[in-house]
Amino acid sequence: MSNVVNDTGRVGDATRSRVEAVIAELGYRPNLAGRQLRRGRTNTLALAVPWVHAPYFSVLAHEMIDVGGDRGYRVLIEETRSSRETELEVARGFDVQAIDGIIFSPLELNPAEIDEVRGTVPLVLLGERADPDPARERRTDHVSIDNVDAAAQVTRHLLETGRRRLAFLGAEPPGAGRTGAQRVQGFLDAHTAAGLEADERWVLQCPQFSRPAGAATVESVLPRIDQVDGIVCANDELALGALYALRRNGVRVPDDIAVTGWDNTEDGRFSNPTLTTVAPDLRAIAETAVDRIIAQLENRSVEPVDEVVPYRLLVRESSRA
Amino acid sequence: MSNVVNDTGRVGDATRSRVEAVIAELGYRPNLAGRQLRRGRTNTLALAVPWVHAPYFSVLAHEMIDVGGDRGYRVLIEETRSSRETELEVARGFDVQAIDGIIFSPLELNPAEIDEVRGTVPLVLLGERADPDPARERRTDHVSIDNVDAAAQVTRHLLETGRRRLAFLGAEPPGAGRTGAQRVQGFLDAHTAAGLEADERWVLQCPQFSRPAGAATVESVLPRIDQVDGIVCANDELALGALYALRRNGVRVPDDIAVTGWDNTEDGRFSNPTLTTVAPDLRAIAETAVDRIIAQLENRSVEPVDEVVPYRLLVRESSRA
DNA sequence: ACGTTGCGCTCCAACGTTGGATCACGATGG
DNA sequence: CCATCGTGATCCAACGTTGGAGCGCAACGT
Numbered sequence: 001m002s003n004v005v006n007d008t009g010r011v012g013d014a015t016r017s018r019v020e021a022v023i024a025e026l027g028y029r030p031n032l033a034g035r036q037l038r039r040g041r042t043n044t045l046a047l048a049v050p051w052v053h054a055p056y057f058s059v060l061a062h063e064m065i066d067v068g069g070d071r072g073y074r075v076l077i078e079e080t081r082s083s084r085e086t087e088l089e090v091a092r093g094f095d096v097q098a099i100d101g102i103i104f105s106p107l108e109l110n111p112a113e114i115d116e117v118r119g120t121v122p123l124v125l126l127g128e129r130a131d132p133d134p135a136r137e138r139r140t141d142h143v144s145i146d147n148v149d150a151a152a153q154v155t156r157h158l159l160e161t162g163r164r165r166l167a168f169l170g171a172e173p174p175g176a177g178r179t180g181a182q183r184v185q186g187f188l189d190a191h192t193a194a195g196l197e198a199d200e201r202w203v204l205q206c207p208q209f210s211r212p213a214g215a216a217t218v219e220s221v222l223p224r225i226d227q228v229d230g231i232v233c234a235n236d237e238l239a240l241g242a243l244y245a246l247r248r249n250g251v252r253v254p255d256d257i258a259v260t261g262w263d264n265t266e267d268g269r270f271s272n273p274t275l276t277t278v279a280p281d282l283r284a285i286a287e288t289a290v291d292r293i294i295a296q297l298e299n300r301s302v303e304p305v306d307e308v309v310p311y312r313l314l315v316r317e318s319s320r321a
Numbered sequence: 322m323s324n325v326v327n328d329t330g331r332v333g334d335a336t337r338s339r340v341e342a343v344i345a346e347l348g349y350r351p352n353l354a355g356r357q358l359r360r361g362r363t364n365t366l367a368l369a370v371p372w373v374h375a376p377y378f379s380v381l382a383h384e385m386i387d388v389g390g391d392r393g394y395r396v397l398i399e400e401t402r403s404s405r406e407t408e409l410e411v412a413r414g415f416d417v418q419a420i421d422g423i424i425f426s427p428l429e430l431n432p433a434e435i436d437e438v439r440g441t442v443p444l445v446l447l448g449e450r451a452d453p454d455p456a457r458e459r460r461t462d463h464v465s466i467d468n469v470d471a472a473a474q475v476t477r478h479l480l481e482t483g484r485r486r487l488a489f490l491g492a493e494p495p496g497a498g499r500t501g502a503q504r505v506q507g508f509l510d511a512h513t514a515a516g517l518e519a520d521e522r523w524v525l526q527c528p529q530f531s532r533p534a535g536a537a538t539v540e541s542v543l544p545r546i547d548q549v550d551g552i553v554c555a556n557d558e559l560a561l562g563a564l565y566a567l568r569r570n571g572v573r574v575p576d577d578i579a580v581t582g583w584d585n586t587e588d589g590r591f592s593n594p595t596l597t598t599v600a601p602d603l604r605a606i607a608e609t610a611v612d613r614i615i616a617q618l619e620n621r622s623v624e625p626v627d628e629v630v631p632y633r634l635l636v637r638e639s640s641r642a
Numbered sequence: 643a644c645g646t647t648g649c650g651c652t653c654c655a656a657c658g659t660t661g662g663a664t665c666a667c668g669a670t671g672g
Numbered sequence: 673c674c675a676t677c678g679t680g681a682t683c684c685a686a687c688g689t690t691g692g693a694g695c696g697c698a699a700c701g702t
Contacts, residue, residue: 002660009661010680032419033363034658036354037687051383052398058379062372065400076397077373079386098353211591244591270532270565272593323690330691331650355688358657 005030041100045293048078048090048104054210055265056235057105060126063286064103071290073100082208084108093121101293110177115139122296124289128177138304141292145280145311147179151186152193153313154232154260154278159194161321163230163258166191167202169217169242170209170234180205180234183262187232202228206238214241222249229257230319236261236268239275243318258319273317284309326351362421366614369399369411369425375531376586377556378426381447384607385424392611394421403529405429414442422614431498436460443617445610449498462613462625466601466632468500472507473514474634475553475581475599480515482642484551484579487512488523490538490563491530491555501526501555504583508553523549527559535562543570550578551640557582557589560596564639579640594638605630 003009004019011019022028036042047064049057061077068075076099080086090104091114101122106114111128115138124141158166168187172180184203191198204221206213214237218225222245233239239261246253253259253273261268261277268275288307296302324330325340332340343349357363368385370378382398389396397420401407411425412435422443427435432449436459445462479487489508493501505524512519525542527534535558539546543566554560560582567574574580574594582589582598589596609628617623 006660012680015681031358031658033354033357034687035660037352037358037657037689038659038661040687042354052373052386053376053379053383055374055376055379058374058376061398062374062400065373065398074397076395077382077386079383211587215591240591243593247593266532267588270536270561272564272568327690331648333650336651352688355657356690358659358687359689359691361657 036098042098043072044074044076044099045290046076046078046090046099046102048080048087048102050080050082050105050107052077052079055237055267056263059265060105060282060286063282064290067283067286067290071294073290080107082107088117091117091123093119093123100297103289103293107178111138111140111142112136112177122293124292124296126285126289127179128182138306141296141304141307143285143288143292143307143309145278145285146308147182148186148189150262150278150311150313151183151232152190153186154262154276155187155190156194157276157313157315158230158232158258158260158319159190159196161258161319164196165199165202165228166230166232167204167221167228168198168232168234169204169214170206170238171203172205180209183232183234206234209235209237211237211241211244214238215245216241218242218245219249225249225251225257231257231259233259233261236263236265236275236277239277239318240267240271243271243273243275254318254320260319264314268316271318276316276319277314278311279314280311281309357419363419364393365395365397365420366611367397367399367411367420367423369401369408369423371401371403371426371428373398373400376558376588377584380586381426381603381607384603385611388604388607388611392615394611401428403428409438412438412444414440414444421618424610424614428499432459432461432463433457433498443614445613445617447606447610448500449503459625459627462617462628464606464609464613464628464630466599466606467629468503469507469510471583471599471632471634472504472553473511474507475583475597476508476511477515478597478634478636479551479553479579479581479640480511480517482579482640485517486520486523486549487551487553488525488542488549489519489553489555490525490535491527491559492524493526501530504553504555527555530556530558532558532562532565535559536566537562539563539566540570546570546572546578552578552580554580554582557584557586557596557598560598560639561588561592564592564594564596574639575641581640585635589637592639597637597640598635599632600635601632602630 001019003011004016045068047061052058052061065075078090080090087106087109090102091109093102103124103126105126106128111125112133114125118140124143127144168184170180171184172178174181188198204217206217214233231242233242239259242259243253246257251257261275264277264279268277288309322340324332325337366389368382373379373382386396399411401411408427408430411423412430414423424445424447426447427449432446435446439461445464448465489505491501492505493499495502509519525538527538535554552563554563560580563580564574567578572578582596585598585600589598609630
């Protein structure tokens with residue numbers, strides 16, 4: 001019977017059609033638990049992200065589900081809620097047997113910490129590239145765009161269109177390897193390359209990468225906002241929050257201040273003004289990540305890789321000269 | 322041993338701690354497949370939505386995951402991609418044994434069609450209320466806000482603030498019980514109640530409830546856009562698309578035309594102008610839905626219910642007088 | 643001293659699937 | 673006519689968990 005369902009073994013034509021008839025008649029569906037128990041595989045991948053409802057992650061989830069489906073895998077979404085505890089659970093390979101592999105977009109943990117606790121479950125990290133200690137040998141697959149490079153390119157774009165006093169919104173302390181830190185690095189690099197010096201007082205941190213946080217941070221520097229003529233934001237949500245706060249206070253974008261985002265979320269494509277942004281190739285990220293998991297499952301290429309996928313700079317109204 | 326893990330049966334203190342020590346030492350985690358096979362339960366619910374990346378559904382998913390987690394259930398997301406085929410699979414109770422219950426937000430199927438094909442898996446429908454044949458006996462649980470009532474309230478709000486020639490964006494043919502149809506109904510009801518007559522030529526359909534679709538539909542009626550002074554949209558995304566198209570063409574919101582949305586997505590809270598919207602109580606929807614599934618699982622109250630959860634009208638800039 | 647009670651430990655079948663091992667049978671070759 | 677071979681059907685153990693059945697033992701009552 002399993003030979004008919006899975007088309008294995010030697011089965012005669014007569015028996016085959018007889019079995020098929022019964023299957024159709026009873027509406028038989030193989031029990032996944034039994035199958036899993038026997039096979040030891042679930043054909044299920046987990047995608048662990050901080051929040052499903054963040055625009056970037058919801059689109060990422062959509063792409064992963066799509067790509068996973070193409071490859072014969074169900075993808076289930078796990079929310080870490082930016083909790084260190086939950087992220088550690090994920091890195092350890094939570095719920096091991098129920099899942100064939102984990103695609104993990106960490107927020108609180110850096111690659112070194114993940115390498116330290118990770119088990120044997122196939123794991124691919126998204127979104128971080130820099131490491132606290134770059135010399136350290138990586139043990140885990142990794143997929144992302146070149147954050148430093150992309151941030152430098154946005155910054156150069158603003159400098160080249162005549163903006164001179166730039167702020168950065170969504171910075172994070174260097175050394176921990178967080179996303180915000182890498183993007184700040186590119187921001188600073190671009191200044192140096194242009195023979196300019198970035199003003200450290202305008203490298204601003206935000207409690208989260210959300211619209212309310214972006215708006216609140218801009219509000220807090222409003223008294224001296226006329227000192228800057230451009231704001232590079234670590235993501236679209238911060239940028240949209242910034243746009244909101246600026247508009248509320250009569251600052252015109254892009255006339256008085258240019259604003260750029262990151263992620264190419266749909267909100268930024270339809271916002272007023274439309275948002276200049278860094279557009280990572282999400283499809284490529286999803287495909288690369290899923291394929292790496294499959295490679296690990298098949299024991300091919302045990303060597304951890306560090307895949308860099310393309311991105312594009314999309315210039316829109318918010319940074320017009 | 323299972324007696325220790327699950328705290329069942331009679332176990333002495335000595336044995337208990339001895340077993341616990343071994344569990345800790347080996348890092349034992351119960352195998353879910355084995356457990357499921359034995360127990361016949363998975364403690365997993367499926368949430369089936371058209372798209373994960375639509376803002377409304379991504380927030381809904383977030384709430385479901387949260388509420389499900391509180392109740393001891395993992396929630397996994399299924400994308401139907403607005404495919405009739407996939408929706409039928411879901412209604413039939415796809416992947417039965419792997420899932421304890423399904424929370425289903427249908428797009429293409431109406432309640433009657435779902436009742437017809439549904440199996441025995443606990444099922445709760447979201448978002449639709451009207452039925453092609455209201456006299457028909459419902460067989461499936463149902464949770465939503467009162468769409469007709471809410472649409473009437475938005476429309477009344479516009480009429481009361483002096484708007485007189487209103488359009489509706491995102492209509493759907495009546496009779497099929499689709500969301501858009503119910504909201505149009507409320508729109509028409511409010512006109513009648515106010516002793517006015519809605520202009521049928523301004524009841525506009527859209528291919529999808531998305532920003533691009535909203536923008537495209539507004540573009541298509543631009544030549545005669547000065548005939549209206551208010552647009553009630555079937556959701557926030559359509560409304561944001563409309564705002565975009567209007568702005569591109571020099572129509573001022575709310576000065577020339579008022580625009581309202583539906584869903585209270587974050588995009589509408591930070592858009593320019595901010596968007597008047599109908600805010601369904603998502604938390605209540607999630608809690609009610611999950612609790613109904615659990616009730617069905619426990620065989621309590623086999624009677625299908627039709628729960629109506631609260632909503633609020635949030636008036637923002639886009640409909641100011 | 644023996645029977646009874648009940649606590650707590652050990653044992654084992656069953657959940658459904660799978661695929662190798664085993665077995666039955668007809669065909670072919672010597 | 674018997675031995676061999678190949679085809680295809682059937683059988684069964686194993687995956688890990690669970691909870692009831694069964695059993696040993698100590699405490700208690702008579």
